[in-house]
Amino acid sequence: MAELSTIARPYARAAFEYARDNSVLAAWSEQLLMAAAVTRDATMRQVLNNPAETAEQLATSLIDVCGDSLDDNGRSFVNILASNKRLTLLPQISVMFEQYKANQERTVEVQVYSAFEVSEETEQTLVQVLKNKLERDVKVDTTVDEKLLGGVLIRAGDLVIDGSVRGRLNKLAEAMNS
Incomplete structure (x- = not known):
């Protein structure tokens, strides 16, 4: 590729x-x-x-x-x-x-996967936090992913923020196995 x-x-x-x-x-x-x-x-x-x-x-x-x-x-x-x-x-x-x-327009598309429906207020807070962190205008696309046990998974280009329960359990399992 x-x-x-x-x-x-x-x-x-x-x-x-x-x-x-x-x-x-x-x-x-x-x-x-x-x-x-x-x-x-x-x-x-x-x-x-x-x-x-x-x-x-x-x-x-x-x-x-x-x-x-x-x-x-x-x-x-x-x-x-x-x-x-x-x-x-x-x-x-x-x-x-x-x-x-x-890059020219200083925008980024962010995919948010959540175990449950994200409220408008929470989404706006997330947009503000990501806008400050990434220093770009943020366009959010929210998807409910029932495979997640809880929490959220955020993808913004190459950046992945795994705040899901499944991600945390995987990290815990890795730590216990090493």
């Missing part, structure tokens, strides 16, 4: 810099998300991996499926990827683009 990320990075960076410099970050985000979703489709993956197709044919196939969700610059980007045999990297490119965009 690291190799795909290494290959995808310059394309994601170029797309991000173009979108940032032309004040079209949101539009490019949508285009890349759409193109990435299309390339994840099993049928489209078969088309994109067909060695009998030319780069131009592959780009045209992807552009046709994406339809009006790609503007002229988005179509040009797809053509560049096709000519370099990199269309299958669109999911990685999209993820990296979103990371660059979040």
Whole structure:
């Protein structure tokens, strides 16, 4: 996986810099998300991996499926990827683009998994604490996970805060076994 990320990075960076410099970050985000979703489709993956197709044919196939969700610059980007045999990297490119965009906008998406429904007041307190800790605007997505015995599990990018009962029990078991 690291190799795909290494290959995808310059394309994601170029797309991000173009979108940032032309004040079209949101539009490019949508285009890349759409193109990435299309390339994840099993049928489209078969088309994109067909060695009998030319780069131009592959780009045209992807552009046709994406339809009006790609503007002229988005179509040009797809053509560049096709000519370099990199269309299958669109999911990685999209993820990296979103990371660059979040860093630019100083935002972070946080997933909160809780054993029980989180009240609005608790969620707002959590947002404030995370905003201060991460020094970014925080967008919280709360999910009830009945597998947790209690507490919460928070994921913000690479940061994981495991305040769940299951996590605490696992740490206790590790400590007792070592």
